[in-house]
Amino acid sequence: GDSVTQMEGPVTLSEEAFLTINCTYTATGYPSLFWYVQYPGEGLQLLLKATKADDKGSNKGFEATYRKETTSFHLEKGSVQVSDSAVYFCALNHRGGNTPLVFGKGTRLSVIA
Amino acid sequence: GAVVSQHPSWVICKSGTSVKIECRSLDFQATTMFWYRQFPKQSLMLMATSNEGSKATYEQGVEKDKFLINHASLTLSTLTVTSAHPEDSSFYICSARAGQGAEQYFGPGTRLTVT
Numbered sequence: 401g402d403s404v405t406q407m408e409g410p411v412t413l414s415e416e417a418f419l420t421i422n423c424t425y426t427a428t429g430y431p432s433l434f435w436y437v438q439y440p441g442e443g444l445q446l447l448l449k450a451t452k453a454d455d456k457g458s459n460k461g462f463e464a465t466y467r468k469e470t471t472s473f474h475l476e477k478g479s480v481q482v483s484d485s486a487v488y489f490c491a492l493n494h495r496g497g498n499t500p501l502v503f504g505k506g507t508r509l510s511v512i513a
Numbered sequence: 514g515a516v517v518s519q520h521p522s523w524v525i526c527k528s529g530t531s532v533k534i535e536c537r538s539l540d541f542q543a544t545t546m547f548w549y550r551q552f553p554k555q556s557l558m559l560m561a562t563s564n565e566g567s568k569a570t571y572e573q574g575v576e577k578d579k580f581l582i583n584h585a586s587l588t589l590s591t592l593t594v595t596s597a598h599p600e601d602s603s604f605y606i607c608s609a610r611a612g613q614g615a616e617q618y619f620g621p622g623t624r625l626t627v628t
Contacts (some may be wrong), residue, residue: 443606443620443621444606489556500547
């Protein structure tokens with residue numbers, strides 16, 4: 401079945417450092433890919449998404465590119481802030497279908513001033 | 514964007530009692546709602562999928578008699594944890610979708626503690 405693998409956390413960075421969180425997937429066909437963010441004590445918010453190969457999703461300085469050849473969707477940000485501290489989830493689902501999102505295990509990011 | 518609410522945001526109950534959690538789509542009609550469970554520092558585990566007006570479909574290993582799900586209207590789904598035990602303590606998150614292929618929107622979650 402479909403699955404998502406994320407790099408293990410936690411990740412601790414200093415403010416203004418470069419962030420990469422790796423995500424790879426296994427799926428049939430051509431899924432849509434997502435990054436969700438969960439701030440402490442809150443639910444999940446969609447951060448960005450990409451629906452086809454070579455698409456780049458971007459939001460709030462974060463970006464990720466759908467790489468079909470490597471089945472990856474790595475999350476990057478050039479300069480993190482303390483307010484970016486949260487848990488980040490990579491996810492996929494199949495376009496047009498009624499199946500729920502499949503999530504990775506999440507990566508906790510802590511940014512220190 | 515679309516808003517999904519959950520009530521209560523946290524609840525403490527005694528072992529053996531039942532607890533109901535509500536999930537509402539506030540500004541759209543949700544034909545499908547999903548219930549997830551999240552353990553500390555872990556990912557979301559899908560418990561069940563419910564379509565308005567029909568019985569929920571439970572994931573393997575989830576006790577349907579323990580976790581009762583009702584999706585009686587296009588804006589409301591409820592999860593009732595029956596005869597709760599301490600091992601049911603967890604963070605429960607609902608998600609709603611307006612239709613096939615539509616985006617999933619998440620509620621803020623409900624923290625259940627069973628003493």
